[in-house]
Amino acid sequence: MKLATLRNGTRDGALVVVRRDGTRYAPATEIAPTLQRALDEWDAVEPALRAVADRLEHDQIESRPLDVAQLRAPLPRAYEWVDGSAYINHIVLVRKARGAQPPATLETDPLVYQGGSSDFLGPTDDIPLADVAWGCDFESEVCVILGDTPQGTTMEEAARHVRLLMLANDVTLRNLVPDELAKGFGFFGSKPATAFSPFAITPDELGDAWKDGRVHLRLRTWLDGRLVGDPEAGPEMHFSFYDLIAHVTKTRAFGAGTILGSGTVSNADPARGISCLAERRMREILDTGAPSTPFLTYGNRVEIEMSDASGRSLFGRIAQTVVPFEKRSDTRRTKV
Amino acid sequence: MKLATLRNGTRDGALVVVRRDGTRYAPATEIAPTLQRALDEWDAVEPALRAVADRLEHDQIESRPLDVAQLRAPLPRAYEWVDGSAYINHIVLVRKARGAQPPATLETDPLVYQGGSSDFLGPTDDIPLADVAWGCDFESEVCVILGDTPQGTTMEEAARHVRLLMLANDVTLRNLVPDELAKGFGFFGSKPATAFSPFAITPDELGDAWKDGRVHLRLRTWLDGRLVGDPEAGPEMHFSFYDLIAHVTKTRAFGAGTILGSGTVSNADPARGISCLAERRMREILDTGAPSTPFLTYGNRVEIEMSDASGRSLFGRIAQTVVPFEKRSDTRRTKV
Numbered sequence: 001m002k003l004a005t006l007r008n009g010t011r012d013g014a015l016v017v018v019r020r021d022g023t024r025y026a027p028a029t030e031i032a033p034t035l036q037r038a039l040d041e042w043d044a045v046e047p048a049l050r051a052v053a054d055r056l057e058h059d060q061i062e063s064r065p066l067d068v069a070q071l072r073a074p075l076p077r078a079y080e081w082v083d084g085s086a087y088i089n090h091i092v093l094v095r096k097a098r099g100a101q102p103p104a105t106l107e108t109d110p111l112v113y114q115g116g117s118s119d120f121l122g123p124t125d126d127i128p129l130a131d132v133a134w135g136c137d138f139e140s141e142v143c144v145i146l147g148d149t150p151q152g153t154t155m156e157e158a159a160r161h162v163r164l165l166m167l168a169n170d171v172t173l174r175n176l177v178p179d180e181l182a183k184g185f186g187f188f189g190s191k192p193a194t195a196f197s198p199f200a201i202t203p204d205e206l207g208d209a210w211k212d213g214r215v216h217l218r219l220r221t222w223l224d225g226r227l228v229g230d231p232e233a234g235p236e237m238h239f240s241f242y243d244l245i246a247h248v249t250k251t252r253a254f255g256a257g258t259i260l261g262s263g264t265v266s267n268a269d270p271a272r273g274i275s276c277l278a279e280r281r282m283r284e285i286l287d288t289g290a291p292s293t294p295f296l297t298y299g300n301r302v303e304i305e306m307s308d309a310s311g312r313s314l315f316g317r318i319a320q321t322v323v324p325f326e327k328r329s330d331t332r333r334t335k336v
Numbered sequence: 337m338k339l340a341t342l343r344n345g346t347r348d349g350a351l352v353v354v355r356r357d358g359t360r361y362a363p364a365t366e367i368a369p370t371l372q373r374a375l376d377e378w379d380a381v382e383p384a385l386r387a388v389a390d391r392l393e394h395d396q397i398e399s400r401p402l403d404v405a406q407l408r409a410p411l412p413r414a415y416e417w418v419d420g421s422a423y424i425n426h427i428v429l430v431r432k433a434r435g436a437q438p439p440a441t442l443e444t445d446p447l448v449y450q451g452g453s454s455d456f457l458g459p460t461d462d463i464p465l466a467d468v469a470w471g472c473d474f475e476s477e478v479c480v481i482l483g484d485t486p487q488g489t490t491m492e493e494a495a496r497h498v499r500l501l502m503l504a505n506d507v508t509l510r511n512l513v514p515d516e517l518a519k520g521f522g523f524f525g526s527k528p529a530t531a532f533s534p535f536a537i538t539p540d541e542l543g544d545a546w547k548d549g550r551v552h553l554r555l556r557t558w559l560d561g562r563l564v565g566d567p568e569a570g571p572e573m574h575f576s577f578y579d580l581i582a583h584v585t586k587t588r589a590f591g592a593g594t595i596l597g598s599g600t601v602s603n604a605d606p607a608r609g610i611s612c613l614a615e616r617r618m619r620e621i622l623d624t625g626a627p628s629t630p631f632l633t634y635g636n637r638v639e640i641e642m643s644d645a646s647g648r649s650l651f652g653r654i655a656q657t658v659v660p661f662e663k664r665s666d667t668r669r670t671k672v
Binding site: 011040077078079080082085100103104105109111112113114115116117118119128130134150151152173176179181182183184185186187188189190191192193247248250251252253254255256257258325327 | 347376413414415416418436439440441448449450451454455466470486488509517518519521522523524526527528586587588589590591594664
């Protein structure tokens with residue numbers, strides 16, 4: 001089942017069920033007004049949502065054409081956004097890029113950070129950038145949305161807490177990272193609002209491609225219309241989502257609607273391209289001594305999508321343009 | 337006005353208005369079902385909530401006796417929990433304690449970290465601790481709850497975004513901190529669920545004690561019934577809440593209900609005692625070469641409270657006991 005959140009002038013938008021081909025939707029607000037509410041009461045509402053999805057697939061329910069530009073992030077705000085860094089190739093390359101060593105426990109102890117989660121970007125929202133000198137970069141990722149996940153969840157128990165999957169563009173301000181990490185408290189300002197894919201889908205939509213807590217498909221990224229990366233998201237995800245769930249629940253519980261990210265999808269084979277500019281810049285430094293690829297500037301367009309074996313888009317496409325940030329007094333983007 | 341959240345078997349509890357003396361309450365669910373909803377629609381609901389508070393104060397409305405044990409955290413879950421470290425004395429002492437240097441930008445660039453926010457502890461909830469070897473510590477703090485706060489908010493604009501204040505016990509697992517910070521991504525597992533005070537209060541409740549984005553009152557902490565600290569929360573807060581707001585909004589916006597903490601309240605004068613055990617242990621190391629104060633263990637009781645000049649408790653009292661963690665299958669504490 002594919003779920004999405006339609007812009008309706010409220011903070012959390014309106015829950016809709018989307019047809020598998022992504023072109024039509026049926027309202028689901030009578031079952032649950034918002035995706036957060038559906039997650040809060042998942043066991044109670046999932047059967048009714050699946051029934052709508054089934055009727056939608058067989059054209060047995062009134063549906064409307066879907067305009068992706070009217071979609072917010074599936075969760076326009078969430079109670080928790082935890083992002084891992086599960087692709088070791090990315091960690092090694094990016095740390096080289098800033099002259100830092102990978103941690104000694106690289107292969108045994110996952111890296112995760114806690115991101116801001118009160119104000120996400122929708123799949124086609126512009127990326128507002130106040131200063132191009134901050135070094136704006138995209139990071140193409142796969143995410144899961146969790147149901148209630150208790151403290152002490154094991155890898156074996158983890159699967160049952162995964163409710164939905166999404167894609168993310170974890171926008172990063174590279175030039176703010178070194179000073180921030182030097183302070184010792186991790187990322188904060190260097191991680192502005194994250195964007196999510198149009199659709200959040202249940203794991204069964206992935207069929208055999210969802211295996212061992214990994215998505216075994218290629219994640220494609222385009223920059224200004226040109227394909228820049230199509231890495232395999234499965235085999236090189238060193239820590240699976242189940243590993244990450246066991247890791248993050250060591251000392252606390254997570255409430256329904258927690259988003260957990262994979263980190264930048266990255267393959268060791270350079271032919272698979274990039275899911276962030278920092279990796280390309282690092283390869284340029286290794287090849288020529290200096291980076292030649294600039295970070296993002298105004299007008300650059302980033303698109304991120306994942307398709308199944310038959311070429312059908314699973315999550316819809318993230319498609320964002322970098323624009324100058326305009327300060328607005330008390331009015332926030334999410335208030336339509 | 338004092339607001340609180342009553343346990344009612346739901347994830348977010350029921351909003352109530354509390355009499356200034358903290359002994360009685362009136363339901364507010366007809367105005368806003370939850371505190372988050374009130375914050376979402378603050379301008380619309382504040383007058384009605386203040387009218388209830390006024391009638392409650394003058395005994396002109398039906399009220400019920402308040403049992404603090406029935407209170408959840410004012411926000412049982414929040415979209416964002418950002419904790420600063422605004423008392424420089426604390427940073428210097430704690431870094432000495434783990435043999436680390438304070439950052440070079442100690443006095444010019446605030447330290448903040450992003451905490452987990454999907455599953456807070458209530459003011460009298462036990463602190464579940466899976467392993468005493470993790471080095472469990474309390475941290476007594478002052479917090480503000482923000483309304484919508486745009487990217488690029490200045491210090492001058494910050495005041496208008498502060499809706500409420502609370503106290504927090506930012507529980508920290510000290511012995512997990514060094515390995516975690518060594519990985520470079522900041523705190524995660526070393527910061528389990530945070531607890532908040534019974535009441536969230538509007539800034540006007542503080543009168544003259546709320547000045548320049550600081551609370552000019554003493555924050556008292558008791559361990560097993562013995563007063564261990566009563567530092568002044570005002571003068572040594574190097575970065576005010578307004579400084580912290582300007583700092584955190586540099587690259588992104590924050591939605592209504594974001595909680596922003598001061599960090600451990602700490603005075604340079606040792607006579608003012610401690611708001612966390614790590615500081616006492618550091619002083620012991622400096623005096624005798626080794627710490628003699630153990631971290632918290634099962635049965636230890638931590639209480640945190642702040643009173644106004646007349647001795648009246650402003651936020652009610654956080655009163656928590658450390659207990660062994662018991663894993664429960666899918667049932668979480670917040671589901672009653």
